[in-house]
Amino acid sequence: MSASTKPVRPALRPTTSAPRIAPPRPRGRPRVTPEQVRQRLATYCRRYEARVGDNGLPPFPAGQRESPQHREWMALYKAHRRLQDRPEADDVQRLPEFMAAQRASCAICGKRLDVAQARLDRIRQTVLHLDCLRLVTLGRLLGADAVERVKEML
Numbered sequence: 001m002s003a004s005t006k007p008v009r010p011a012l013r014p015t016t017s018a019p020r021i022a023p024p025r026p027r028g029r030p031r032v033t034p035e036q037v038r039q040r041l042a043t044y045c046r047r048y049e050a051r052v053g054d055n056g057l058p059p060f061p062a063g064q065r066e067s068p069q070h071r072e073w074m075a076l077y078k079a080h081r082r083l084q085d086r087p088e089a090d091d092v093q094r095l096p097e098f099m100a101a102q103r104a105s106c107a108i109c110g111k112r113l114d115v116a117q118a119r120l121d122r123i124r125q126t127v128l129h130l131d132c133l134r135l136v137t138l139g140r141l142l143g144a145d146a147v148e149r150v151k152e153m154l
């Protein structure tokens with residue numbers, strides 16, 4: 001086979017842009033932003049004449065089960081929880097300091113914490129596991145009487 005019969009590759013044309021690759025489609029729910037949650041909280045508070053408490057949510061609408069207000073509160077609670085699941089950058093920077101002060105143990109269950117699991121409870125300025133923080137947040141929302149009833153069920 002002589003050099004002249006070799007198949008010749010077509011010359012690559014210079015491209016002016018990077019190849020188009022579709023970005024991966026996000027899975028599940030779209031990420032909720034702190035601003036979106038703030039707007040939804042403001043709308044809820046206006047509609048139901050409620051105020052946001054120290055825990056970042058309006059009071060649980062006790063006695064309103066299956067009402068539109070109850071459904072909206074639950075949606076807000078879930079959005080708020082999704083935000084809580086993602087620690088904010090400031091919190092992540094402060095975690096090692098808090099963990100050292102607590103000797104890397106969770107203030108609720110007492111078990112060992114690592115940075116990936118640790119979340120800062122901004123109200124008490126302490127470090128907890130994500131699940132432990134959820135438990136505390138739910139307890140704050142439902143109130144001490146509800147927590148006492150839970151204790152009786154354990």
Ligand SMILES: [Zn+2]
Pocket residue numbers: 106107108109110111128129132
């Ligand atoms: Zn814990």
